[in-house]
Amino acid sequence: MILMDHIVREGHPALRKRAEEVKFPLSSDDRELSKDLLEYVIGSQIPEISDEFGLRPGIGLAAPQLNKSKRIFALHITGTNQETISFVAINPKIVSHSVEKTYLASGEGCLSVDRDVEGYVPRYARITIKAFDMEGQEYKKRLKGLAAIAFQHELDHLNGVMFFDHIDKKMPFKEIPGATPFERD
Structure with a gap:
């Protein structure tokens, strides 16, 4: 189980490196990393689990945040107006995006950043993405709103970019x- 102590913080060199493509079939280590x-992200949003293990709630977590140079991240987003979006993205890419931009009015945060960073982070409002699942199957999704913002935030981690950049x-x-x-919401 990943704990807060496993997550590297701002200033760690792993957060500024472009992560490496993942090979298929997944190694047992890469499969375990994906599941973890x-x-x-699921457990951190359940108060009983986050309290018991001292987890900061997060909707996304990328392999470089664990000092692993792998193009893997996970997202788990629940919303009152939309279905739950929960997936692992391996070797993800944005294949198209809207001209329209968006930003979180409350600002973005990050499990690797232990301070509040104020300001607007411009993101594409709608994106179409391609990625692979743990079985090596490619999938395509259209994302908007918080899911699109979070996907772009995590993809930035794979490219050595922090949200405040x-x-x-x-x-x-x-x-x-x-x-x-x-x-x-």
Whole structure:
């Protein structure tokens, strides 16, 4: 089980490296890593589990955050207006995106960042993605809203980019042209 102590923090070199493509069939280590990432994001959102193990709730977690240079991440998002979105993405890519931008009105956070970073992080409002599951099957999904924002956040981790790299340093709350703020439920 992944605990907070296993998650590397801001300043760790693994967070600034481009992660390596994963080969199929998955090694037992890569399969275990995939399951552990998903288990963390699911468990961290269940108060009894997060309290018992001291987990910070998160909706996404990427392999580089565990000091593993692998192009793998997991997302688990539940919303009142939408179905649960829960999956592991291996070697993920964005294949198309909207012109329209969005951003989390409350700002983004990260399990690898132990401080509040204020400011708007511009993201595409809608994306179409391709990735592989643990069986090596390619899948395609259309994501919007929080799922699209979280996917882009985690994909950035695989490319050595932190969310705050996208925030305007001089004017963190500067209006983003063509963007609609996204409010979490």
